[in-house]
Amino acid sequence: MKTTLKLVAGLCFALAIASARAQDSQEKPGAEFRISYLRGTQKLHDLQASPMIYYTTYNGLNLDYKRITEKNRWEFGLEAKTGNMIAPELGEREFQIEEGGDSFVLIPSQYFGEIRAGYQRQVSSKSKSQGYLGGMIRDEFYYADGLAMNTWSMNSLEFAARYSHFVELGKKHRIEGDVILPLVAFTARMPYSNVVSQPEKSQAKAFLEESEFASIGTYQHPEIQLSYRYHLAHRSGLEFRYSLDWLHYSEPRSIKKSNHEIALAWVYFFQFAHH
Amino acid sequence: MFTYKLKTTGSIALSLALLGFSSCNETMLGEQPAATPTSSFEVLWSEFDQNYSLFELKNLDWQAVHEEFAPKVTDQLTDDQLFDVMSEMLAKLNDGHVWLVKPNPGFRRYDSGPEFPEGTFSLDLIRGELSEEKVFGPDDEPMMVYGKFKNTNIGYLYLDNLGEAPGFYEEQMKTAIAYLKTTDELIFDARGIEGGDDRSAQVVAGFFAENRELYMKTRFKNGPGHSDFGDWIFWYVNPAKSTFLKPVVVLTDRGTGSAGETFTLAMRKNENVTFVGNFTYGAFSDNPKTELPNGWIVAMSRGDFRDDAGISYEGIGLEPDQLVINTPEQVANGMDRAIQAAFGVLLGN
Incomplete structure (x- = not known):
């Protein structure tokens, strides 16, 4: 874990020094590419899977690309995360298939991530701050094998409103706050029976075919992000980000989930133009 | 200036912090039952x-x-x-x-289910009678064995389980059937199939099917009431591209369970098939697990599996055409009466 952090930080600084040689300019970047190392904790209470709360401390990687004009911002991004699921109340449990058989410790691994695309339009602009309002489409997927010895999965395609506010603190510092609120979601969860079995269909297809639309009345998944960005040089910056989201969906049985996440990112600016 | 700007973001930061702390509170996630x-x-x-x-x-x-x-x-x-x-x-x-x-x-x-005597089937006994033997998987615990019986043109095919994905069996069965095509009859030994994927059972049965036939319907719990079920799901056996339509005896016993039984249901729709041996186990439905507050895990049936006529064989098992029950003593003494009866059926054709 420490080695990974050092590697990411080292990479960021090396790239920052290299790009610091770039010529300074009054031009503003028309695009940026951001790579982030993610570290977080997910707490999951899915009554469809278990009456107990599972914690997943995870690592992950986020990549995103933003296209920026004076009034518009487009974003495309993806991220992947993985970690082991532990129910603190249950601890590590060692089972056997049968008495006298080989034993194994039941610690499911969870794999999850998202793909997103969004657009925002500037709605306020002062000398040192701007606000952007828009929407995003985001697909979040989760998979774990071995949660209570079952397969656990969820997929949610969300259509969300998003507001972002930037505050410039001098030439090199910027703080950004984001609020994301899904309004409608197309969600697939394990069915009430926890069985996905259809003739002549893959399990993934049978699972996704059970997706249902949910509105904000039954599906709540607000997210807030706060980030601090330091401009290292003309073409690069470092960013520290904290995000928190909370999910509640009631069908077929209640699922509640929260994520706390921090991210350390290196940002590369390009396609400079006079604004 | 920096202080001034912090006022703008201060309230956001404070809100975030408060929300962060409150999310630590498990009221946001619901209560867990006590482990008593x-x-x-x-x-x-x-x-x-x-x-x-x-x-x-x-x-x-x-x-x-x-x-x-x-x-x-x-x-x-x-x-x-x-x-x-x-x-x-x-x-x-x-x-x-x-x-x-x-x-x-x-x-x-x-x-919870009934217990039956063990040792009523030995693959090793049969392997000793094969003149040619093809094995897939470890030799001491093969996933699939096929070949011909010595001095006959009767083929033998054994499947240990149906736990792999359907594509796996499609490939393996294609190879096995290409070899067994030269035989006049076949004994399909399903006595080791304790379970697996019902879709794989459907695929394997398709290698012995002449026509598309409804063989099973399933439905699953979709609510807390004892009669809350989703719609019926209909399962058809579909002829594979390469089929074996000569006489087949399927051997079953109490070790044939779950997906082994849905395979048997599918094979019952194939006219060239005769069933010999004992009843199957009698446990058809998928059985997902759940856990208790003390960390114990429990599995339970959550489906309702019926044959094409709507009959459930849960707790009963499927009856063979010819009932032949091996005893552990007979098998220990090198005798497999079920396979002898299968020979009788095939040679009587």
Whole structure:
């Protein structure tokens, strides 16, 4: 874990020094590419899977690309995360298939991530701050094998409103706050029976075919992000980000989930133009 | 200037911090049941009450079961005493897909279904009679064995399980059938198939099908009521591209369970097939697991599986055309009466 952090930080600084040689300019970047190392904790209470709360401390990687004009911002991004699921109340449990058989410790691994695309339009602009309002489409997927010895999965395609506010603190510092609120979601969860079995269909297809639309009345998944960005040089910056989201969906049985996440990112600016 | 700007973001940061702290509070995630014996017992009982699919089929009054067993559970019970009470309660279901496990230290497993004698089938006995043998998987625990019996043109095909994805069996069966095409008859030994994927069972049966036929319908619990089920799902056996339509005997016994039984259901629609051996086990439905507040894990049937006529064989098993029951003593002495009867059927054709 420490080695990974050092590697990411080292990479960021090396790239920052290299790009610091770039010529300074009054031009503003028309695009940026951001790579982030993610570290977080997910707490999951899915009554469809278990009456107990599972914690997943995870690592992950986020990549995103933003296209920026004076009034518009487009974003495309993806991220992947993985970690082991532990129910603190249950601890590590060692089972056997049968008495006298080989034993194994039941610690499911969870794999999850998202793909997103969004657009925002500037709605306020002062000398040192701007606000952007828009929407995003985001697909979040989760998979774990071995949660209570079952397969656990969820997929949610969300259509969300998003507001972002930037505050410039001098030439090199910027703080950004984001609020994301899904309004409608197309969600697939394990069915009430926890069985996905259809003739002549893959399990993934049978699972996704059970997706249902949910509105904000039954599906709540607000997210807030706060980030601090330091401009290292003309073409690069470092960013520290904290995000928190909370999910509640009631069908077929209640699922509640929260994520706390921090991210350390290196940002590369390009396609400079006079604004 | 920096201080001034912090005012703009200060409220956001404070809100975030407050929300962050409050999210640590488990009220945002809901409460967990206590890990006491009484709580674990109640969760076990209610999980079955809301999810078990065969109460009506078994004509079992689950509320009466609660009234019988709940008074036996107190928070003073030891783990082993609680396990005994729970096992006694689950015995009422008499369901081969219901089991309970308690983790180490002191691992215990309880199976609710009926027990049958072991040692009534030996693959090694048969392998000794094959003149040519093809094996897939480890030689001592093969996933698939096929070949020809010595001095005959009768083929033999054994499947250990149906636990892999359908594509796996499609490839393996294609190879096996290409080899077995030169035989005049075939014995398909399903006595080792304890379970697997029903879709794989469907694929394997397709290699012996002449026509597309409905063989099974399934439905699954979709609510807490004992009769809350989703729509029926219809399963058809579809002829594969390369088929074996000569006479086939399928051998079954009490070790043929779950997906092995849905395979047997599918093979019953194929006219060239005769069934010899013992009844199948009688546990058809998928059985997802759930866990209790004390960390124990329990599996239960959550589906309703019927043949094409709507008959359920849960707890009964599928009856062969010719009932031949091996005893462990016969098998230990090198005798497999079921395979002898299969020869009788094929040579009598």
